[in-house]
Amino acid sequence: MIRLQQLNLGDLNVGPLKRPYVALMMDVIGRGLEAASQVDETIQREVRKLPDGFMFDMRALPDGPCFVMQKDGDSTLSYIGSTAPRKPDVSLKFKHLNHAFLVLSFQEGTARAFANDRLLVDGEIAYAMKLVRCLNRMESLILPKVVAVRALKRYPQLSLKEKLADGGRIYTRLVKNLVWG
Amino acid sequence: MTKAYYEFFCPVKIVAGNAALEHIPYELRTLAASRPMIITDKGVRGAGLVDHVLGAFAESGMDVVEIFDDVPPDSSTTVVKTIAKLYRDSGCDSIIAVGGGSVIDTSKGVNILVSEDGEDLSEFSGVGVLTKPLRPFFVVPTTAGTGSEVTLVAVISDPEKGVKLPFTSYFLLPNAAILDPRMTLTLPAHITAMTAMDALTHAVEAFTCMGKNPISDAYAVSAIKKISENLMTVLNTPDDVDARLELAQASTMAGVAFSNSMVGLVHSLGHSLGALCHLPHGLCMNLFLPYVLEYNLAERGDIIGELLLPLAGADVYASTPASERGRAAINTIREMRDELYRRCKLPRSLSETGKVTKDQIQKIAEMALDDGSIIFNPVEVDLADAIAVLEKAW
Numbered sequence: 001m002i003r004l005q006q007l008n009l010g011d012l013n014v015g016p017l018k019r020p021y022v023a024l025m026m027d028v029i030g031r032g033l034e035a036a037s038q039v040d041e042t043i044q045r046e047v048r049k050l051p052d053g054f055m056f057d058m059r060a061l062p063d064g065p066c067f068v069m070q071k072d073g074d075s076t077l078s079y080i081g082s083t084a085p086r087k088p089d090v091s092l093k094f095k096h097l098n099h100a101f102l103v104l105s106f107q108e109g110t111a112r113a114f115a116n117d118r119l120l121v122d123g124e125i126a127y128a129m130k131l132v133r134c135l136n137r138m139e140s141l142i143l144p145k146v147v148a149v150r151a152l153k154r155y156p157q158l159s160l161k162e163k164l165a166d167g168g169r170i171y172t173r174l175v176k177n178l179v180w181g
Numbered sequence: 182m183t184k185a186y187y188e189f190f191c192p193v194k195i196v197a198g199n200a201a202l203e204h205i206p207y208e209l210r211t212l213a214a215s216r217p218m219i220i221t222d223k224g225v226r227g228a229g230l231v232d233h234v235l236g237a238f239a240e241s242g243m244d245v246v247e248i249f250d251d252v253p254p255d256s257s258t259t260v261v262k263t264i265a266k267l268y269r270d271s272g273c274d275s276i277i278a279v280g281g282g283s284v285i286d287t288s289k290g291v292n293i294l295v296s297e298d299g300e301d302l303s304e305f306s307g308v309g310v311l312t313k314p315l316r317p318f319f320v321v322p323t324t325a326g327t328g329s330e331v332t333l334v335a336v337i338s339d340p341e342k343g344v345k346l347p348f349t350s351y352f353l354l355p356n357a358a359i360l361d362p363r364m365t366l367t368l369p370a371h372i373t374a375m376t377a378m379d380a381l382t383h384a385v386e387a388f389t390c391m392g393k394n395p396i397s398d399a400y401a402v403s404a405i406k407k408i409s410e411n412l413m414t415v416l417n418t419p420d421d422v423d424a425r426l427e428l429a430q431a432s433t434m435a436g437v438a439f440s441n442s443m444v445g446l447v448h449s450l451g452h453s454l455g456a457l458c459h460l461p462h463g464l465c466m467n468l469f470l471p472y473v474l475e476y477n478l479a480e481r482g483d484i485i486g487e488l489l490l491p492l493a494g495a496d497v498y499a500s501t502p503a504s505e506r507g508r509a510a511i512n513t514i515r516e517m518r519d520e521l522y523r524r525c526k527l528p529r530s531l532s533e534t535g536k537v538t539k540d541q542i543q544k545i546a547e548m549a550l551d552d553g554s555i556i557f558n559p560v561e562v563d564l565a566d567a568i569a570v571l572e573k574a575w
Contacts (some may be wrong), residue, residue, distance in 0.1 A: 023341075110556075111391060111557070114391075114556050114557070115185075115390075115391035115392040115394075115443070116186045116187065117187075117188045117559055118186075120308055121308070121553070122307055122308050123307075125551075125552075126349070126551035126552070126553075127549065127551075127554035128550065128553070129551045129552070129553065129555065129556065132556065133550070142184050144529065152561070153559075153560065153561040154560070154561035156563075
């Protein structure tokens with residue numbers, strides 16, 4: 001009976017800290033992407049090709065943590081929060097909170113999550129590919145190389161300016177966004 | 182401890198071999214269907230292939246109720262709606278698609294509308310929108326290449342909105358795929374070659390890309406072996422029924438493999454080239470396969486090397502040092518392409534197509550980066566990488 005209760009509460013597979021961790025990381029990634037789109041030209045080039053007002057989200061099914069972003073102006077993304085005001089144009093959906101945890105704790109890369117059928121795309125695939133490239137680029141800029149290589153298929157060659165100056169500016173904006181909202 | 186994970190699903194009944202078509206009436210009855218509609222195109226009907234299917238209903242106590250034979254090369258919602266009306270007006274209860282990719286995708290669209298009693302196909306577009314089984318649906322492929330008879334996707338253009346609607350659902354999988362050698366017996370040499378290279382690419386990418394898994398690997402390896410052992414036989418003796426059936430089975434097996442493990446950069450480039458320059462899909466696959474394998478060789482050398490066995494046979498495999506098998510497998514594919522060029526002028530490079538200009542390379546590369554299959558390629562690809570592969574393929 002106790003085991004049945006544990007199973008139904010999800011205690012065995014999802015520890016008590018996983019949901020708050022995933023929620024925090026979703027917040028960090030959303031705000032990090034917002035900051036990176038204000039600083040990095042590579043990300044700006046990708047965003048520029050998205051339609052005006054384009055909205056996307058990343059969520060853990062069925063009702064797990066989520067972040068929603070919208071194209072804001074010509075080449076930047078703005079963080080909307082955890083609730084979408086309308087159906088997003090593209091939705092990146094983890095099948096389970098645990099799958100989101102694997103990716104957001106850098107145990108499994110985004111491409112591997114797709115290959116393992118853990119991450120689904122609902123919407124136009126071409127836009128989803130641009131978003132994946134934006135996420136990869138942001139991760140390569142702000143994560144230490146030793147962590148980023150676990151998340152990416154190939155760690156890009158970054159100049160000192162890109163890694164330190166741009167990475168530093170993204171961090172500053174990210175912290176500011178996290179603290180002041 | 183390994184953290185590997187995979188999924189594999191293929192509920193399609195394979196009805197294959199001599200007189201396979203004659204099994205259709207029985208198979209329909211097992212699904213409580215008795216009033217089938219055939220959906221096909223003018224080319225297939227003109228080649229007399231629909232007659233083989235109609236002939237299979239003789240003495241079966243069942244008749245084909247309706248035939249629609251005007252599916253265009255690109256599936257559209259307009260045609261789907263027209264066929265769905267015909268299906269309803271004629272009181273049909275099942276669908277038999279006889280043809281290639283467009284006929285099969287169109288038929289999947291028709292099956293959605295008639296099963297869901299819908300009028301607007303766009304309402305059912307997306308992933309997992311369908312929630313219940315559709316009407317009995319059989320596919321009789323008339324080429325040995327696409328593998329669409331075992332895939333759960335369909336892409337249908339909406340001319341009014343100017344978009345391509347994607348549909349993904351397990352319920353789109355046909356109930357049965359009927360592989361009868363009569364259906365590919367008269368396929369011209371260049372189409373036989375092109376479609377076989379399409380199937381070969383499905384199998385090779387399924388085996389070498391990120392979604393590979395033990396079960397799809399088994400299908401992929403068998404498909405490659407059947408193609409490498411039978412393609413030249415069919416080109417030498419086009420009416421060799423057994424070899425034709427081997428190619429048809431290889432195509433279906435490659436379809437099962439890639440629909441479960443996805444494909445990679447060959448398809449990303451091929452989809453883009455096909456869309457931009459209007460070249461057949463199989464030809465695009467033939468153009469890029471060795472160059473992409475070379476691009477992936479450093480990362481996937483061992484895995485590509487395993488393909489030397491089904492490609493070149495046990496003797497060659499055994500006499501090739503393990504470290505050289507990857508390169509040797511690629512060379513075997515190159516030799517196969519050279520032979521196909523010699524026999525039926527199947528282009529091996531972008532320049533040999535005569536339909537691509539060098540200034541299109543940048544655009545093809547940009548489009549390829551947005552293709553969904555690129556994420557499954559084992560090696561990261563950026564714009565410069567894609568351009569470099571295209572230039573090698575020039």
